[in-house]
Amino acid sequence: MKDYLFDALGEISDSHITEAAEYKPKIKVLNLKRVISLAACLAVVAVSVFAVSNYVFPDFTEPSTELITWGTTTVAGTQDSNVQCVPTVKKWEQRDYCSRFSEIEISGKKYDAYQPVQIGENRIGAFIGEVECKGTDENSAVHTANAEIFEIKGVSADGAVAVRFKDDTEKLYYVYFQKNFLPENLGEMMDKFNFSENFAVGEAHRKVSYNADGENLGSEYVMDDEVYEAFTALLKNGREAKAERADTEYFSENLRIWGSVLGHTCVFNFTKEGYLFLSIGSNTVRYNTGVQAYRSFLSLVKTKEAAEITKGIDVLTTTSHTTAMTSQGYTVEIPSDYEERSSDIPVTSPAYIPEGMKTEIQPEIHLFSTAPAKSYDGWETWDFSSCYHQISVNGVTYTADTINRIPVSSEKLGSVLYEFEWEDYRYLKKNDKSFTVVIYEVKGTDKEKAVAVGRKDGLQGGYFLYSAYIPDPVGDLKSCKTLGDYCEKSVYYFSVQSSSWVTYEQDGKEDTIYSLGYEARNLIIELIESNADKKAEIRTSSTGERLQFDTAFYNVEDVISAYLCSDGYFYISCGTEVRAFNIGTYKYNKFMKKFKGSTCVWTPEHPCTIG
Amino acid sequence: MEDNQIISMLFQRNDYALKEIALKYGKLLFRISENILRCKEDSRECVNDTYLVVWNKIPPENPDPFIAFVCKITRNLSIKKLRDRNAQKRSGQTLPIQELENSLCDCSFQDKINARELGRVIDRFLDTVDEESRVIFIKRYWFSDEIYEIAQAVGLSESNVYQKLSRTRKKLRNYLEKEGII
Numbered sequence A: 001m002k003d004y005l006f007d008a009l010g011e012i013s014d015s016h017i018t019e020a021a022e023y024k025p026k027i028k029v030l031n032l033k034r035v036i037s038l039a040a041c042l043a044v045v046a047v048s049v050f051a052v053s054n055y056v057f058p059d060f061t062e063p064s065t066e067l068i069t070w071g072t073t074t075v076a077g078t079q080d081s082n083v084q085c086v087p088t089v090k091k092w093e094q095r096d097y098c099s100r101f102s103e104i105e106i107s108g109k110k111y112d113a114y115q116p117v118q119i120g121e122n123r124i125g126a127f128i129g130e131v132e133c134k135g136t137d138e139n140s141a142v143h144t145a146n147a148e149i150f151e152i153k154g155v156s157a158d159g160a161v162a163v164r165f166k167d168d169t170e171k172l173y174y175v176y177f178q179k180n181f182l183p184e185n186l187g188e189m190m191d192k193f194n195f196s197e198n199f200a201v202g203e204a205h206r207k208v209s210y211n212a213d214g215e216n217l218g219s220e221y222v223m224d225d226e227v228y229e230a231f232t233a234l235l236k237n238g239r240e241a242k243a244e245r246a247d248t249e250y251f252s253e254n255l256r257i258w259g260s261v262l263g264h265t266c267v268f269n270f271t272k273e274g275y276l277f278l279s280i281g282s283n284t285v286r287y288n289t290g291v292q293a294y295r296s297f298l299s300l301v302k303t304k305e306a307a308e309i310t311k312g313i314d315v316l317t318t319t320s321h322t323t324a325m326t327s328q329g330y331t332v333e334i335p336s337d338y339e340e341r342s343s344d345i346p347v348t349s350p351a352y353i354p355e356g357m358k359t360e361i362q363p364e365i366h367l368f369s370t371a372p373a374k375s376y377d378g379w380e381t382w383d384f385s386s387c388y389h390q391i392s393v394n395g396v397t398y399t400a401d402t403i404n405r406i407p408v409s410s411e412k413l414g415s416v417l418y419e420f421e422w423e424d425y426r427y428l429k430k431n432d433k434s435f436t437v438v439i440y441e442v443k444g445t446d447k448e449k450a451v452a453v454g455r456k457d458g459l460q461g462g463y464f465l466y467s468a469y470i471p472d473p474v475g476d477l478k479s480c481k482t483l484g485d486y487c488e489k490s491v492y493y494f495s496v497q498s499s500s501w502v503t504y505e506q507d508g509k510e511d512t513i514y515s516l517g518y519e520a521r522n523l524i525i526e527l528i529e530s531n532a533d534k535k536a537e538i539r540t541s542s543t544g545e546r547l548q549f550d551t552a553f554y555n556v557e558d559v560i561s562a563y564l565c566s567d568g569y570f571y572i573s574c575g576t577e578v579r580a581f582n583i584g585t586y587k588y589n590k591f592m593k594k595f596k597g598s599t600c601v602w603t604p605e606h607p608c609t610i611g
Numbered sequence B: 001m002e003d004n005q006i007i008s009m010l011f012q013r014n015d016y017a018l019k020e021i022a023l024k025y026g027k028l029l030f031r032i033s034e035n036i037l038r039c040k041e042d043s044r045e046c047v048n049d050t051y052l053v054v055w056n057k058i059p060p061e062n063p064d065p066f067i068a069f070v071c072k073i074t075r076n077l078s079i080k081k082l083r084d085r086n087a088q089k090r091s092g093q094t095l096p097i098q099e100l101e102n103s104l105c106d107c108s109f110q111d112k113i114n115a116r117e118l119g120r121v122i123d124r125f126l127d128t129v130d131e132e133s134r135v136i137f138i139k140r141y142w143f144s145d146e147i148y149e150i151a152q153a154v155g156l157s158e159s160n161v162y163q164k165l166s167r168t169r170k171k172l173r174n175y176l177e178k179e180g181i182i
Helices: A002-009 A014-021 A032-042 A186-192 A225-237 A291-307 A473-479 A483-489 A517-530 A585-596 B003-011 B016-037 B040-057 B066-088 B097-103 B115-127 B131-141 B147-154 B158-178
Strands: A103-106 A109-112 A124-136 A142-152 A160-165 A173-178 A199-206 A243-245 A255-261 A264-270 A275-280 A283-288 A365-369 A388-393 A396-400 A413-422 A435-442 A450-455 A463-467 A502-506 A509-513 A546-550 A560-565 A569-574 A577-582
Touching (some): A002 B097, A103 A124, A365 B097, A396 A450, A435 A463, A473 A483, A473 A569, A517 A585, A560 A585, B016 B040, B115 B131, B131 B158
Antiparallel strands (some): A142 A160, A243 A283, A255 A264, A275 A283, A365 A388, A396 A463, A413 A435, A502 A509, A560 A569
16 A cells, blocks of 8 residues: 555646745634634634744734744634635735745845745845845746845844845835855854844743653643743853854754744754754854754753652542643653664664554554654653554554643553564664553553553653544534633543734734733643633623733634623634633633733734833 | 757757756756655765666656646656555655545555556645645645745745645645546
């Protein structure tokens, strides 16, 4: 079948391949009213999460219809898979100027707009000159346009410029970055981009490992103030770090921090060799910040992790409605006896069953991995469910909850269903050729619905719950009795994250917060927890003040939105279903007061209008 | 350098064209190959072989778009090498295409339609989905890109990419059902 599909996909047309190879993300339009009306009429609300957080870049304007994002972008409400839509390849006329002419050349230097980001007129500096730009439309016809190039105040034109297209009736300024900008050192880069004004730190992610006692579990690490301070200090202290052209094919990062420069996504990847790979747009430069700096920073991150340990939640005994909304902690235990393998050893399958356990009919088992097929210097920092998000046993697919990562404690392990050897060079101990994976029945749970899977040697966090459960968010919403009941039912797909998008609407005007931040997220979680007993009502929301945030999801077809209204109700909508939970206007106002003072992310042009 | 300039050089039998291809597309081709073969040495070999094939095919061919042309060569060479390697020893590996295989695994349509015809149906299907979903689908199953790479490329979170892939697979299945293939 694999070969058959390989051959079949070989027939994909050149235009599709070219489109994918050259694809660049585009600005998406989120019109809240339209989204809401579509949600009501067509069961369509599609939103994505995961933008970088903490605070915002300054001075980017007019996001009234177009959201300027970094990290990741939103999905327009008009493009939803529930609607049989016609092909939506954007015609030339439908693209904004920045997407039409994504690359320009100024005095022999190439600049590109990796993401379409606009900049306010008040940020525009000296006029540099005019250039003719070329772009290719969907029929491969070449178009030209004249563009005016300006400096961005405080930013060196070596790094980025503002571009305004002469024919653009809206007279927008787009930010273009020099593709091959190579400064002398980290300090020069920060100065040229004027980091103090134009740089915002986002989330930090690090994969961690756990003790093998089955009690701890891991989740992505989220930036906090202390790590933020250490990170910015690392940048300040690393000013002399020499810059080199980077080959991104071969680095294996241990720690990744997202941010934005002039509204464009940038990613800092730290490697154990002491290099900091910084990607701004399509340009990656590495800086030798040193092993010591990296280690110090990493040790701080680890300390923070250790300080934030919370016990793993045993879903089989703890059915708290908060499960879906809390991030869980972990401890780190790095085994000493492993060695890095070269990546030319294939990850093998299928699983094979030890002799003693063989039965007449051999099960067909496969573990599915989404982790990059590269050799890691830190596989021990990945929990099992992160390494393998799915397992297929005789055609039944079980999926791990990669958001909440649910460990199964040893007391809850039932009988062994299968035990097999699995070869994966990425996660082998020294001198081993494979490791043993065990699939356990979970006590009190039908094995058709869920199993516990993990390594027999206890590494990578013990055993995790893999569920054959198919999420039914609409059904869950329809059948829920209380807010807590809904949270409990939706444990696999409903969660509020610090990176969630928030839209605020008042008197028909809307505003966008790019990401919640952990403080604001915690406030929402607290609000939900303290109102878990509120009964579900069918009700239409009022048109007053409204704060809508998008919830994380995984394996869910219908996207879930939750919003608070000044009528004192907390609404959850999914598809055509909406349920309201009456928290009361007093609690609403109290919450909003706190929320306004929280560290959620607003644009300077849109100061916290609710605050 | 523009693709048409590279092709012109190839027509002039100027081997500098190969250097330009390596400079412009080398990383992409290497990634395509490594995604399939998971082996740097083999991947380098495949990419080098790609240059040779390009040299031999142009002229007389004058491909447009050039990028799809070179990517296809690398992919085909890599798949061929993967098959040769797997024939020599019993070892499979986890490839993104297995997700697709998994979602269609209970469908016995291999007897009904040959791979090329199925490919054309899938290509038509891709015209019916939105651009972003199509790009994600092709990046995942044609280029065998990792989820995190796709997420970075399209500006979405990894979970969002998963979700879009899942939806597109489901739609594909429905489409194949409507077409009477499964």
